[in-house]
Amino acid sequence: MSTRSAGVYAAQHRGGADDYATYFAGMDASMQQKVALTTAHFPPRGRVADMGSGSGRGTYDLACLYGGLELVGVDINPVSVAMAAERFVRPNLRYLVGDIADPVFEPASLDGVLDSSVLHHVTSFNDFSTERLEECLDNQVRALRPGGVIIVRDFVVPDGPAEVLLDLPEGDGTAALFERFARDFRSSQNRTGPVPFERLSSERAGHVRHRVALRAATEFLLRKDYREDWDVELAEEYTYFTQAEFEAAFRRRGLRIVTSMPILNPWIVAHRFEGKFHWTDLGGAPLPFPPTNYLIVGEKVPRGEGVLLREARSAPLVAPNFLALSAHRDEGTGRVLEVVERPGRTLDVVPWFRKDGQIFVVAKKGFPRPIVNACADHPRLGGASYSGYITEPIAAIVHPGEAAAVAIPRVLQERAGVSPERVRAVSEPLRYFTSPGGVNERVAGYLVEIEPGDFGLPAYGVFAKAGSVRELDARQVLRACHVGGLFDARLEINVHRLLAGLGISPGPWIGANIAPSPQPRAPGRAADALKPPRRAPFVPHEGISGYLDLRTGHFEEVCAEGRVVGEAPREYLVPRAASRSTVAALPFLLAEGEIWIGIEHRDLPAVQHFTGSAAIAVTPAYRLPRDLSRLDAVPQWLAGRLAEQFGLSVRRMWDLGGAYLPTPGVTPEIVLPFAVEVDAEGADARGLRWCSLREWLGALESVQDAHLLVLGWRLSHALGVLGRGGEGAPPAT
Numbered sequence: 083m084s085t086r087s088a089g090v091y092a093a094q095h096r097g098g099a100d101d102y103a104t105y106f107a108g109m110d111a112s113m114q115q116k117v118a119l120t121t122a123h124f125p126p127r128g129r130v131a132d133m134g135s136g137s138g139r140g141t142y143d144l145a146c147l148y149g150g151l152e153l154v155g156v157d158i159n160p161v162s163v164a165m166a167a168e169r170f171v172r173p174n175l176r177y178l179v180g181d182i183a184d185p186v187f188e189p190a191s192l193d194g195v196l197d198s199s200v201l202h203h204v205t206s207f208n209d210f211s212t213e214r215l216e217e218c219l220d221n222q223v224r225a226l227r228p229g230g231v232i233i234v235r236d237f238v239v240p241d242g243p244a245e246v247l248l249d250l251p252e253g254d255g256t257a258a259l260f261e262r263f264a265r266d267f268r269s270s271q272n273r274t275g276p277v278p279f280e281r282l283s284s285e286r287a288g289h290v291r292h293r294v295a296l297r298a299a300t301e302f303l304l305r306k307d308y309r310e311d312w313d314v315e316l317a318e319e320y321t322y323f324t325q326a327e328f329e330a331a332f333r334r335r336g337l338r339i340v341t342s343m344p345i346l347n348p349w350i351v352a353h354r355f356e357g358k359f360h361w362t363d364l365g366g367a368p369l370p371f372p373p374t375n376y377l378i379v380g381e382k383v384p385r386g387e388g389v390l391l392r393e394a395r396s397a398p399l400v401a402p403n404f405l406a407l408s409a410h411r412d413e414g415t416g417r418v419l420e421v422v423e424r425p426g427r428t429l430d431v432v433p434w435f436r437k438d439g440q441i442f443v444v445a446k447k448g449f450p451r452p453i454v455n456a457c458a459d460h461p462r463l464g465g466a467s468y469s470g471y472i473t474e475p476i477a478a479i480v481h482p483g484e485a486a487a488v489a490i491p492r493v494l495q496e497r498a499g500v501s502p503e504r505v506r507a508v509s510e511p512l513r514y515f516t517s518p519g520g521v522n523e524r525v526a527g528y529l530v531e532i533e534p535g536d537f538g539l540p541a542y543g544v545f546a547k548a549g550s551v552r553e554l555d556a557r558q559v560l561r562a563c564h565v566g567g568l569f570d571a572r573l574e575i576n577v578h579r580l581l582a583g584l585g586i587s588p589g590p591w592i593g594a595n596i597a598p599s600p601q602p603r604a605p606g607r608a609a610d611a612l613k614p615p616r617r618a619p620f621v622p623h624e625g626i627s628g629y630l631d632l633r634t635g636h637f638e639e640v641c642a643e644g645r646v647v648g649e650a651p652r653e654y655l656v657p658r659a660a661s662r663s664t665v666a667a668l669p670f671l672l673a674e675g676e677i678w679i680g681i682e683h684r685d686l687p688a689v690q691h692f693t694g695s696a697a698i699a700v701t702p703a704y705r706l707p708r709d710l711s712r713l714d715a716v717p718q719w720l721a722g723r724l725a726e727q728f729g730l731s732v733r734r735m736w737d738l739g740g741a742y743l744p745t746p747g748v749t750p751e752i753v754l755p756f757a758v759e760v761d762a763e764g765a766d767a768r769g770l771r772w773c774s775l776r777e778w779l780g781a782l783e784s785v786q787d788a789h790l791l792v793l794g795w796r797l798s799h800a801l802g803v804l805g806r807g808g809e810g811a812p813p814a815t
Contacts, residue, residue, distance in 0.1 A: 123194075123231050123233060123340060123379050123562070123567065124144075124148070124151065124193070124194045124196075124231060124233075125151075125193050125194065125229075125231075125552065126148050126150050126151065126440075126442065126552075126553055126554070126555055127148075127150040127151065127193075128150075128151060128152070128192075128193030128194065128227075128230075129151070129152040129154065129191065129192050129193050129194075130144065130151055130152070130153055130154070130192065130193060130194035130195070130196065131154045131155075131156055131186070131187060131192055131194070131195050131196070131225070132144065132153060132154070132155045132156065132196045132198070133156050133182040133195060133196060133197045133198075133200055133222070134156070134157055134158070134182055134197065134198065134199070134200030134203065135155030135156060135157045135162070135163075135166060135177060136157060136162055136166075137162065137165070137166060138155050138162070138163075138165070138166025138167070138169065138170045138177060139166075139170065140198065141153050141154075141155035141166070141170070141175065141177070142166075142170035142172065142175060144196075145170075145172045145174050145175040146172065147555065147558060148174075148555065149174060149438055149440075150174075150438070151174060151193075152174050152175075153172075153174060153175045153176075154175075154176055154177070154178065154187075155175070155176070155177040155178070156177075156178055156179075156180045156182055156186055157177070157179065157180075158179070158180070158181050158182070158203075159179075160179050163177045163178065163179045182197070182200065182204070182218060182222075183204050183214055183215070183217055183218035183221065184221065185221045185224070185225070186221070186225070187225040188225065189224050189225060190224075190225070190226070190227045190228075191225055191227070192225045192226050192227065192230055193226070193227055193229075193230045193231075194226075194230055194231050194232070194233070195222045195225065195226060195230070195231075195232040195233070196232075196233050196235075197222070197232070197233065197234045197235070197236065198233075198234075198235045198236075199235060199236055199237075199375075200236070201215060201218065201234060201236050201322075202236055202237055202318060202319060202320050202321070202322060203318065204218050205270070205319060205322045206317065206318040206319045207317075207318075209273075210268075210269055210270035210273065210319050210322075211270075212322060212323070215322065216331070219232075219331060219335060220335070223335045223336070223337065223382060226382045227382070228382055228383065228384050229381065229382065229383075229550070230381070230382050231340070231379060231380065231381050231382070232332075232337065232379075232380050232382070233377070233378075233379050233380075234328070234376075234377070234378050234379075235345075235375055235376070235377050236320075236375065236376060237304065237320040237321050237322075237373075237375065237376060238321060238323065238324065238325055238328065238344055238373055238375075238376035239297055239300070239321040239322070239323060239324040239325075239327075240296065240297075240300055240321075240344070240372045240373060241324065241325070241465070242296045242363075242369055243296055243363045243364065243369075244295065244296060245293060245294065245295055245296060245363075245364055246293075246294065246295075246296050246299050246361045246362065246363060246364070246369060247282070247291055247292070247293055247361060247362050247363070247364060247366070248260070248291065248292045248293075248294055248299045248302075248359065248360075248361045249284045249286050249289045249290070249291050249292075249359060249360040249361065250289060250290055250292070250359050251288055251289055251358070251359075252288055252289065252290055253288055256306060256358070256359070257289070257290040259306060259309070260292060260302055260306075261281075263277070263301075263302050263305075263306075263316070264276050264277040264278075264279050264294075264298070264302075265277075266316055267298075267301065267302075267316050268316075268319075269298075269301065269319040270319060270322070271295065271297060271298065272298075277294065277295075277298045278294070278295070279292045279293060279294040279298070280292065280293040280294075286360065289360070293364070297321060299361060300320075300321060300372045301319065301320055301321060303355070303359060303372055304320050304372065304374070305320070306354075307354050325342060325344065325376065325465065325467070328342065328376070328378050329342050329378070329467065332378060332380040333389050333390065333642055334642065335380075335642070336382060336383060336385060336389065336641075336642040337380030337381060337382055337383075337389065337642070338380060338381045338382075338383050338387075338388065338389040338390070338448065338469050338471055339378065339379070339380055339389070339390070339467070339468070339469040340379040340380065340381055340448075340468075340469060340471065340472075341377065341378070341379050341466065341467075341468060341469075341566075341567070341569075342377070342378045342379075342466065342467045342468075343376070343377050343378075343464065343465065343466035343467070343566055344373035344375075344376050344464065344465045344466075345373055345374060345375040345376060345377055345566070346371060346373060346374055346713075347374040347375060348593070348594035348595065348736070348737060349594075349595065350374045351371060351374070355371045370712045370713060370714045371714060373465075377566075377567070379567075381448060381471075383547075383642075385641075385642070386546070386641050386645075386647060387546045387547055387641060387647070388450070388471075388545060388546050388547070388639035388640060388641055388647055388648060389469065389640065389641060389642050390469050390470065390639070390640045391450055391451075391452035391455055391469065391470030391471070391545075391637055391638070391639055391640075392452075392455055392470075392637065392638055392640060393452070393455055393456050393457075393458065393635045393636070393637055393638075394636045394637065394638045394649075395635070395636050396456065396457070396633050396634065396635040396636070397633065397634055398631070398632070398633060398634075399632035399633050399634045399653055402632065402653060403653065404424060404425070404653045405422050405423070405424055405632060405653045405654075405655065405748070406422065406423050406424075406425075407420060407421075407422050407626070407630065407632055408420070408421060408422075408423070408522070408622070408687075409622070409623040409624070409625060409626045409627065410620040410621065410622060410623055410687035410690075411620065411621055411622075411623040412619045412620055412685065413619050413620070413621055414619050415619075418623050418625065418626075418627045419519075419620070419627070419629075419686070419687050420520070420626055420627055420629055420630045421520060421521065421522040421630075421687055421688050421691075422520065422521060422522065422630060422632060422655045422748065423521070423522035423523060424479065424523065424747070424748060425479070426479035426480055426481060426482060427479065427480050427481070427482050427484075427526070428477065428478075428479055428480075428523055428524075428525045428526070429477065429478050429479075429480055429486070429489060429490070429493065429525070429526055429527075429528065430475040430476075430477050430525050430526070430527040430528070430572050430573075430576060431475060431476040431477070431478070431490055431493055431494060431498075431528050431530055432444070432445070432475050432476070432527065432528065432529050432530065432573070432576040432577070432580070433476065433494065433498065433500060433530045433531075433532045434529060434530070434531055434532070434556070434580055435531065435532050435533065435534045435553075437534050440555055440556075441555070441556040441557070441580070441581065441584065441586060442534075442553040442554060442555060442556065443553070443554050443556050443559065443573075443576075443577055443580065444476065444498060444500075444532070444537060444551060444552070444553055444554075445473050445474060445475055445476065445551070445552065445554055445559075445573055446473065446474050446475070446476060446477075446497075446548075446549050446550070446551055447473045447549055447550050447551070447552045448471040448472075448473075448547070448549035448550055449471060449472060449473070449474055449548060449549040450470060450471055450545045450547075450548065450549065450639070451470055451471070451472050451474075451743075451746040451747065452470045452635070452637035452639075452650075452652055453635070453637075453652055453654045453746055453747065453748070453749065453750055454468050454470055454472065454743060454746045454750050454752075455468060455470045455637075455750070456633070456635050456637075456652075456654050456656070456662075456750045457633075457656050457662055457750055464713045464741065464754075465713075466566070466741065466752075468569075470637075471549060472569060472570060472743070472746060473554075473568055473569075473570060473573065474570040474572070474573055474746075475527070475570070475572055475573050475576060476493060476494065476497050476498050476551070477572070477747075478493045478497060480493070486508075486511065486526065486528070487508075490505075490508060490528055490530065491505060494530065494532075497551075498537050498538070498551045499536065499537050499538030499551065500532055500535075500537065503533075504532045504533040504535060505530060505531075505532055506531040506532060506533065507530070507531045508528055508529075508530050508531075509528055509529040509530070509583075511526040511527060511528055512526070512527045512575070512576070512579055512782075512783075513525065513526050513527075513786060514527065514572075514575065514785075514786055514787065514788045514791055515686075515688060515689060515692075515698070515786055515787060515788060516571075516572070516744045516745040516748075516788050517744045517745050517748075517749065517751060517788070518684075518686050518688045518689055518698060518700070518786075518787060518788075519684075519686060519688075519703070520630060520655060520657075520749070521655070521688065521745055521748055521749065522687070522688040522691055523688070523745065523748070524688070524692045524786075525572060525788075527572065527575065527576050527579070529576060529579065529580050529583070534553075537550075537551035537552065537553070538551060544648055544649070544650040545639045545648040545650070546639060546641075546647050546648050556577050556580060556581060557581070557586075557588055557589045559573065559574070559577050560574065560577055560578065560581075560588050560589070560799070561589065561592045563739060563740060563742065564591065564592050564593045564739040564740060564796065564799070565592055565593055565739070565740055566739070566740025566741060567740065568740075569740070569741065569742050569743045569752075570742065570743060570746075571742040571743060571744050571753070571788055571789075571792050572744075572788070574742070574792060574795070575788065575791045575792060575795070578791075578795040578799075579782070582779075582804065587804065588799055588804060591799045591800045591802075593737070593738075593739050593796075593800060594736040594737050594738070594757075594800075595736075596736045596738075596757050596797070596800045596801060598670065598671060598672040598677075598733075598734070598759045598801075599672065599733070599759075600672050600673065601671055601672060601673040601761070601762040602673070602762070603673055603674070603762055604671075604673035604674045604676065604678050604762065604772070605671070605673075605678060605680075605762055605765040605766035605770075605772040606766045606772065607678075607772055607773060607774070608681075608771030608772055608773065610771065611681045611699065611771035611772060611773035611777075612681065612699050612773060612777075612778065612781050612784045612785060613699070613781075613784050614683040614697035614698065614699055614771075615697060616694070616695035616697060617685065617695060617696060617697055618690050618694060618695055618696055619685055619690075619696055620685070620687040620690050620696055628658060629657060629658060629659075630655055630656075630657060630658065631655070631656050631657065631658040632653065632654075632655055633653070633654055633655075633656065634651050634652070634653050634654075635651065635652050635654060636649065636650075636651050637649065637650055637651070637652055654748060654749055654750065655748055655749045656749060656750065656751075657705055659708070660705035660706065660707060660708065661705065661706045661707065661708045661710070662749070662750045662751055662752060663705070663706045663751075663752055663753075663754060664703055664704065664705055664706065664751055664752070664753045664754070665703065665704055665706055665716055665719075665720050665753070665754045665755075665756065666701055666702070666703040666753050666754070666755050666756070666789045666792075666793055667701065667702045667703070667720055667724060667755075667756045667757075667758045667793075668680075668701050668738065668755075668756070668757055668758065668790075668793040668794065668797055669702070669724065669728075669730060669758045669760050669765070669770065670757060670758065670759060670760070670775070670797060671759060671760055671761070671762050671765065672759075673762055676774045676775070676776065677774065677775040677776075677797070677801055677803060678772050678773070678774055678775070679772070679773065679774075679775055679778060679794070679797070680702075680728070680730075680760070680765065680770035680771070680772055681699045681700070681701070681770060681771045681772070681773065681790070682699070682700050682701065682702050682728075682769065682770060682771075683697055683698070683699060683700075683771065684697075684698055684700050685697055685698075686698055689786070693786075698786055698787055699771075699784070699785065699786075699787065699790065700787040700789065700790055701787065701789050701790040701793050701794075702723075702724065702727070702728070703753070703789055704720070704723055706719070706754075713754075716754060716756075717735045717756070720735070720756060720758070721735065721758075724758065724760070727769060728767075728768060728769040728770050729764050729767045729768055729769070730758075730760045730761075730764070730765060730770075731760060731761040731763070731764060732758055732759070732760055732761075733759040733760060733761060734758075734759045735756050735757070735758050735759070736756065736757045737754075737755070737756060738755040738756055738757040738793055738796050738797060738800070739755055739796045741753060741754050741755070742755070742792060744788055744789070753789065753792075755789075755792065755793050755796065757793070757796075757797050757800070775794070775797065775798055775801070775803050776803060778794055778798075779794075779798060779803065779804070
């Protein structure tokens with residue numbers, strides 16, 4: 083470590099061994115989320131550097147999860163490095179002292195770089211300048227091999243008004259702490275003097291109102307509960323880049339952004355935000371909670387390859403070449419429903435194998451799906467943005483007449499480089515509707531056990547590259563999905579099915595702590611909850627309702643230098659008036675020692691087309707209105723819809739894992755999943771059928787709605803129900 087570095091970062095030193103133990107004990111509580119958010123993006127083989135490794139626990143967790151990875155923890159503090167090296171020992175793990183902003187590693191020597199809650203130290207202890215940060219990113223990206231990933235999990239300057247009205251309670255000392263903060267805190271926004279603010283009277287009893295800059299208010303809210311180390315915390319400026327500035331910094335360096343997303347830690351929101359403060363814009367309109375963290379993942383691509391897929395223009399689809407829109411009338415109700423379909427039959431092929439005690443699945447990584455970035459004028463709640471390159475199963479559209487026994491080995495050979503000789507067994511298919519309310523598509527998912535080996539994905543299509551095929555640790559895929567690190571619903575469904583069939587635990591749930599309260603009685607159990615009576619009310623209809631909007635978008639693939647390196651039209655589907663965001667809700671309650679879930683029966687023409695019966699068991703799902711622009715307003719809106727449609731009284735609501743993409747080849751729809759605890763009183767009054775979660779797990783062959791599969795698996799995982807039913811080896815053919 084250089085003398086300069088030791089002096090610059092001296093303010094981080096926290097005393098003796100006991101002080102370090104206390105500090106790291108607090109930090110380690112977030113390590114599971116850190117690991118979950120990142121592991122699915124790292125390769126399972128190669129060399130990864132954990133920059134600012136601190137206690138070493140997160141680096142150790144990564145080393146345990148991936149025996150094929152060499153993990154190197156780097157920290158500026160020699161005390162941290164010595165303690166980590168003594169406490170955490172593995173053959174694939176080492177620690178070294180170094181300034182993460184310096185060129186610690188040789189060029190093209192790493193497959194991954196992790197910067198978790200550390201880059202704000204680089205700016206804070208270099209006079210709040212981003213110049214040293216830019217130098218840091220240059221050195222880290224230079225150390226990556228092509229295909230390597232850099233992951234930053236840190237804080238972000240929130241979007242919003244320049245100034246806010248911040249109401250803080252007096253009784254617990256928070257209002258007085260803010261004024262102490264304003265007096266002593268220094269940052270890039272106020273290097274030489276106090277934080278400017280105006281003290282005002284509050285309309286809320288027992289509160290003080292402050293007119294203050296949004297960024298300064300955010301800095302206070304993110305640290306207001308760390309009072310024991312208050313002086314040390316004041317030495318750091320948490321926020322330094324906006325989301326747009328992070329993304330621009332990555333693209334300038336030839337990085338393809340896999341995901342860029344503000345994060346709201348559920349525990350922090352529940353225990354440190356809700357009811358602890360109130361803030362509005364200067365006009366009095368409430369503001370959403372500030373992000374507690376931010377995640378951006380970038381993949382280094384060769385010079386000239388695409389880093390972004392964007393929609394240059396779009397227009398109504400007048401003469402479809404790929405998609406077809408049809409209308410269907412319910413003879414009983416007169417209701418007209420529209421569906422869109424693409425030609426052929428869709429297969430999801432998920433190869434898997436065992437190696438060194440781990441279960442790996444094989445998937446496409448960095449596959450271009452430009453439609454996910456269509457309709458930028460439709461608000462995407464939560465602020466997430468995508469490059470358009472995603473991780474998904476080995477999916478293919480095949481001719482309806484081609485038998486699965488012929489199609490599967492052909493698809494594996496052509497799209498994954500897996501020869502027929504490497505195939506050991508093929509499961510029976512799991513058939514599910516990806517988005518049954520608007521897409522006339524039923525996917526057949528196959529689990530294919532293969533011999534380990536190399537994989538390959540040939541370039542096809544009009545874009546510079548069709549991504550790559552790589553092995554992923556199955557359990558880490560699930561964890562990443564549960565915290566918003568991966569987005570493909572169909573890959574998640576098949577991984578859950580694989581682990582359950584093998585009798586392998588998915589590991590701990592990483593996400594909101596869902597804790598329902600016992601209720602005195604269960605709702606009435608419906609024998610037909612998962613198997614609604616057959617009926618076929620739909621007939622073809624000549625007119626259209628106008629609900630769906632078919633469009634053609636002209637998409638461009640842009641490289642880091644800003645040049646267009648590929649372009650193509652794509653046909654896609656969006657609602658004409660609603661947003662591209664859907665909210666899916668799984669009503670549930672705890673009674674009589676069981677978890678009970680509420681199932682809706684719906685009649686849909688897509689289901690009738692494939693099965694002869696329109697009836698399907700689904701989880702309630704709704705398109706959100708376009709004027710609903712705040713993520714924190716969704717629960718109240720959803721509670722109103724559930725009360726209106728089913729008479730449900732909502733007790734509590736939790737995010738049920740991260741948002742997901744149900745069918746990115748057809749629509750930019752993104753689904754926000756919620757677990758909704760409801761009152762048993764009145765729960766079975768109308769509209770819902772109830773069954774136990776154990777019963778659901780034991781009858782998965784009857785579940786055809788992809789949303790119900792995703793939410794049911796996630797709730798089972800979150801509540802620890804997995805392993806108590808529904809397991810058995812996947813049948814081979």
